[in-house]
Amino acid sequence: MRLTDRLLAELGDPGLEQIGGMLATDAGRARDAIAAASGMIVGGMARDAEHPDGAEALRAALDEHTDADPFNGDVASLARDGQNILAHVLGGQGTETVAYGLARLSGLDPGAVMRLLALLAPMVMSLLAIRAGELDMTTEEMAAELARERATLPDELAALLADAFGDLPEPHTTRGARGPAW
Numbered sequence: 001m002r003l004t005d006r007l008l009a010e011l012g013d014p015g016l017e018q019i020g021g022m023l024a025t026d027a028g029r030a031r032d033a034i035a036a037a038s039g040m041i042v043g044g045m046a047r048d049a050e051h052p053d054g055a056e057a058l059r060a061a062l063d064e065h066t067d068a069d070p071f072n073g074d075v076a077s078l079a080r081d082g083q084n085i086l087a088h089v090l091g092g093q094g095t096e097t098v099a100y101g102l103a104r105l106s107g108l109d110p111g112a113v114m115r116l117l118a119l120l121a122p123m124v125m126s127l128l129a130i131r132a133g134e135l136d137m138t139t140e141e142m143a144a145e146l147a148r149e150r151a152t153l154p155d156e157l158a159a160l161l162a163d164a165f166g167d168l169p170e171p172h173t174t175r176g177a178r179g180p181a182w
Helices: 003-023 027-049 052-065 075-089 092-106 110-134 139-150 155-165
Strands: none
Touching: 003 027, 003 110, 027 052, 027 075, 027 092, 027 110, 027 139, 027 155, 052 075, 052 110, 052 139, 075 092, 075 110, 092 110, 092 155, 110 139
């Protein structure tokens, strides 16, 4: 199960409704926004993990999130943790590029999308920490898992992620098979 799918399952209908309220939209659009935003976070983690130093730093950071329960934490501390995570995996300019790109694709407010990214980042990190622990993943296995998940991003999200990093997107034949239909 992809991290995005697990995140949506953990949030459930009550979480989707709450996030929908935060985004001033319905639960269906909130689901699509969460899937897209978490895909961007996973993609940023995958990019970091391409480099041995980045993979080691990410793996070490997972240890700090193993026992955390961001699904029951207070929003202010989640947002602070999320901003720190986003700074590492997307960078300041990359986070803004992703937020504004997701807002453009979804029709949602860019400020609300920025808050969503910060809220979801610790959740994604926690879910990755749990998976890495359950499967006793090495750093290399974690990096490979993230790369596989990034490869499932729909084309428009892969292009947005590439834009955030100033890269040219790589063509993937598996893109578009799963993910939000914007």
